[in-house]
Amino acid sequence: MTGSTTTPRQMRGRAKLRAALVLAFTAGLTSIAQAQTVAEAPNFDRPAQPSLNFYGSPGIIDLPSGEHLPEGQFTTTYSYFGGTSRYNLTFQALPWLSASFRYNGIQNLNLFGFNTYYDRGFDVRFRLLRERKYLPTLTLGLQDFAGTGIYASEYLAATKTFDTPGLGGGDGTLKVTAGLGWGRLGSNGAIGTIGTRGAFNGGDTGGELSVDQWFRGDVAPFAGLEWELDDRWGIKAEYSSDAYELETQQSNVFERKSSLNFGVEYQQSPGLRLGAYYLYGSEIGVNAQIQLNPRHPTQPIRIPAPTPVVPRSQWATEEAHWSPDWAASENKRGQIRDLMADALKADGLTLEAVILEGNVAEVRYRNNRYRSYTLTIGRVARAMARTLPPSVETFRIVPVRRGLGLSTTVIRRSDLEALEFAPEAADALVAVTGFQNAGPLPEGADFSDELYPAFATSISPYAAPAYFDPDQPFRLDVGLDFGASYAPAPGWLVSGTIRHRLAGNVEDGRASNSVLPRVRTNQVEYAQFDTTLENLYVARNWKPASDLYARATVGLLESNFGGVSGEVLWKPVNSRLALGVEGNYVKQRDFDQRFSFQEYSVFTGHASAYYEAPRGFLAQVDVGRYLAGDVGATFSVDKTFNNGWSVGGFFTLTNVSAEEFGEGSFDKGIRFRIPLDWLWGKPSRNAFGLTVRPTQRDGGARLSVPGRLYGQIREGHRKSLVDQKARIWE
Amino acid sequence: MIKQTRLMGALVGLALLAACAKGPERTPLEVEIFSTIREQIALRRAPKQERPPLTRALLDTLGSPYIEVTLEANGIFAYLQPQLVRRDDGPGEVVHWVTEDQVSVTLRDGILIATRGLRGDLLSASTLAQSGGPQGPEGRGARLFDLRFGDHESKTLEMACTVADLGAEPLEIVEITYATHHLQETCEGANGRIVNDFWVDSRTGRVWQSRQWAGPLNGYIRIRQLTL
Structure with a gap:
């Protein structure tokens, strides 16, 4: 990135100097020499970030480039053209690895039994080469590699940056991209064929890696240009190797008249970029790109100064x-x-x-x-x-x-x-x-x-969403939670929440078609009631021995299940490894969510290992029996930050077959957490958290017990404390 | 249908106003969001207080030490009082100054070594202060600046500094003129270059005024000693 990193910095320096001079002349405060010192002082600006394409990856318009985002970057994009809308989440987990999740809708596709076709997909990208003086940056990408594969393609993309004149005599940057695509990205202007590739089947359960398809079939070249005119404006052009066969030949979603796409983009703020485009000779498109980086808070935190320590020698x-x-x-x-x-x-x-x-x-x-x-x-x-x-x-x-x-x-x-x-x-x-x-x-x-005994109460609004119903991708219930808790002695807690719904449409969702015990797919049944007892339980936490933590919980543990739950965790203060066991005997609650139960009961429990790996990665493996009685293991990895951010994913494999499981074949998902204090710059322990599963089925489902131990313990242990040592005098 | 939506809207609005929490447990997320929004609205609506113009007559009525600190980038300023005066193993005298709203600036022989209560605080710094003799920096040497940055971490900048005496300059602070020497400390490092200016009393060696770098977020700050 020789060209692109130095140029913006010089430009920022110049802009700062200009701003400082303006201040100097208007306020009469600062001399020109002092304005110069402001421009020369060290700054910790956000690293340069590439712009994103319609799939939410670094790229041109509809096609990818070879660039990568700065480590930890978390991006959201929404793009639309010709009846095709895509919501994308991308996370740069390592300097050379990024992953994306996408939810897309194609209007009027009229195939596979749907009018509007909705689908979910995952992408991964690997950086093979970094940009050098004469070498471009090179990336290998797998697009939609695990879903039903409507956007399935693989590519190699290379990008080289060049310094150029910009708008109004400033400095600009030109990025030249060339690549090779397979699958969808090999469907227009193919130059060769490698083996054979199966056709896309929209009615499949999906969820399995399509390894036998990768880099097979026709291969076609693509190319693109991006010219950054200044800090704000950029123009783009590309030659697309995507024939949009499904949309334009098998169906009539839009008309593809050309392989050339053009666009103009505007950087509204460091976090937001907006673009308008003309695609495939017939369609107008838009793209909104939001980029956040956990290491660069939108609002750096401000905390009242502490009182200084007065040495005893002064007063004793x-x-x-x-x-x-x-x-x-x-x-x-x-x-x-x-x-x-x-x-x-x-x-x-x-x-x-x-x-x-x-x-x-x-x-x-x-x-x-x-x-x-x-x-x-x-x-x-x-x-x-x-x-x-x-x-x-x-x-x-x-x-x-x-x-x-x-x-x-x-x-x-x-x-x-x-x-x-x-x-x-x-x-x-x-x-x-x-x-x-x-x-x-x-x-x-x-x-x-x-403190003891202590009462606490709260009245709090809530929002409970339901996702990805093919008829309506997003449903929402909103209302009020009335919470109360009573702590009679240290470690003891009696807690309950009454939930009252004020409005919502989750109750209109689709009914379960699951062949397994319906431990999680009865969401619609449970949503038929306005006033419910969300939970009511007694919990006790204690330390049975040094390095051991224990929890016992009895009652209505969550909206769907009640029973008894016990957990023991081993976690020495100085250890990166923790081990735990949890056992629960639970009964399914009646749909009205008061005090009564249904027939179904199950013993569910897990043995868990947790490891704090380098670079903030937290790995967890849980082996045991799940709510539907299936046996298997859950693997999860989260990238965590000291400031409370975390982004990760998980998948569960059990002895339930793909057919029994239903759509998606096995349970998997992504999750992220954005802390309130990071967003607002004032102290808080709260965070916005979201777990997104492509489909919620009954296989590999876990009980949701309040107050699981590991998350609460880890933060107070040596690694977390020492990682944040800069804050000890704050 | 529209009526029903409106009713629901009103109910939801009412619910948001009603959000509250009591007791020693953590406040729920939604409650915290709405209480912060309410605070912000109240703050915006509050009338701004005008400060009287600074005159020596007014300063003479204070009877205790004050400094004025201005953030050069936005012109925001405050008056600070000493909260602690002490010596430690390092050279010179450390004075910890604080505003009424808990923003603090710590000076070692008049040289900025820490800020708190700002964004991107200067956590600690070494100085070219010398024991005995006048305040302010002297000679040449390395300086470390430990700055709050990134993911609850800090970034340490190491810079090579030299101090030059730019000669005698009379300095006026609110109607009093002092005979001072203008010292200029120039520090260079891999990340950039900073220039700190000090006006040191020619007779007593006290730093009356300075302009010092406080980190990338806060930029240069100006400090004047108003009263002793």
Whole structure:
């Protein structure tokens, strides 16, 4: 990317200088020399990002290019032309690997028994070569490789960038792409044939890798040009090797008069690009591209400054101040506990308990505000330095979630005092900090007055969507959730939610045609009732031994099932590996979702292994018995970020055959989570999460138990804490 | 049908207003969204407070130390009071200044070493401060800037710096003129070049005014000592 990375940077520098000069002349504040210093100062701009095509991949208009997105980039595109609409999600999981999910609709196809044909598909792209001085970037792509394959094609695409003059004397970039396509992308102007390729069958269950089809059949060349005129405007042209046989010959969706496509695009903001096009000599098209990068928040977070640590040498000036005798007085300990509770409250944290000894103090606290546990540990350490008598030298800091101590961070008070204003203060402090298992609460713990027993209530709007019904791809119910919970003692929770629907159309969906026990496909039946008891359960969390975490839950666990559930998780604080077992005996709830049950009951449970791999990848394997009684394993990988972002996918293989399973052949899906604090730049622990399955069937379905252990524990363990060490002094 | 839709719309609207949560459990996502939107609307509607013009007569009534800090890029400024004055193992004296709304700036002998409560804060920095003698930087050497960046991480910039004395300059701060020396610190690194300016009292060695780089997001900030 020699050409494309240097040019925009120079352009940005020039634009900054211009802006600074304008400010200088209008406000009379800044001299020209000072404006120059602004332009020259280091900047951490977003890396250059390529534009996207109608399939949501880096490319020209309808065809791909050889380019790749910056690592971690998460993009959404919507494109439309000639009755064809495509919604695409693309994620650049590694610098050389990206994956896409697509939902598309073709109006008036009138084939395979559908008027408008809807389909889902997955793509993957591998970068084979990076751009060098004389070499182009080269990418191998598999398009729609696992669905029913309406867009199935494979390609090799190469792209080279050149610096050119741009609009109005500025700098521009020209990108030249050439490639070879198979399948759909080999259907126009073929130059040869490799073996034979089966025809597309729209009525198939799909879901299986079509390995025997890849790189078979006709192969055709394609080419394209993209000229970036400046930071905002770009024009595109391409020669398409897609004959659109299905749409234009077998059906009459649009008329294909030419193989040439043209377009113009405008970068509205760093995240949004809009394009208008003229395709195949007959159709007007549009494309909206949204690009986000988890490493570059739209709104960098802003948190009120912490109170600095005042060294004891400044205020404990007499010998008597340093005596540890105070620890014997219950009255003094109570006062200190209350001071501590107030100090934590000022930072949005809740004190659970303190254990005060003459030289050592432990604080257990709950964090409902900040994403980063490292940040809260820093804040708690500061609060301890503010409130504890001078004799306390060792701080033990334990974040608590649902009664479980997650880990113990041990910080020496003198380190805290010495290092706050040192160069590289965060590295220096974390280097002398210890991370240990959180022990059981000792007898002498002083509990906060305010917590146990504790009531909490909430009234909250909800939205429950249903996807991919061929008659109507998106249905939605909206209404109100009335939630209440009661925590009588640490680790205990009684919780329930009443749901009232105000409006929606999920109840009009299609009825189940499943031949398996209908454990998940009765969604429509369950949607016939307005006021339901969503859940009502008693849960207990505890630590049976060091490194072990346990949960037991009894009641109406979720909207479809009730029963008993138990889980044990092994996860040492310093380990990247965790192992768990979960067992549940559940009965299917009646459709009205009150207190009664249906006939169907099942024992379901899994043994699970979790591993925190490098580069933020989280791998999980669950082996066991699923809700429909089928036996098998689920494999999932998520790319996680410290800021709460995660993007991943999963699939489940069980002893249910593809025919019994139905559409899709086996259970699979993608999921992502976008944190609220990342979007808004103010602290929050909430996130928007979405799991998308091409089809929800009954095979490979799992119970949805509230409060599963692993996700809550991991964040408070060493790897997460040290990965975010930059935040300890924030 | 339209009536029904309207009724539903009104009900949904009412539901959004009713969203609330009480107790020590985490607030549900939807409740948090609506409460933040309500806060933002209230903030937009709140009348802007005008600050009186700065005069020495007004400053004389304060009776405590104040500095004025301005973000050069947008002209936003604030008055800060010292929250902590201390010494540590490093050279010089550290003063931690803070605004009423919890934005802080930390100076070591007048040299910026940290900000908090802004976006993309300067987490820590080394300086060319010298023990004893006048405040401000001196000589030449490496400086480290640890800046909040990326995915809850930081980015450390290492720069080679030299300090030049540009000579005597009288400096006026709200009706008082001080005899100062203009020191200019120039730092260069792989990512770019920064220039920090200091106006140091020729007699007492105090930094009266400076213009210093606070990171890519906040750019240059201007600091003036209004009162002692």
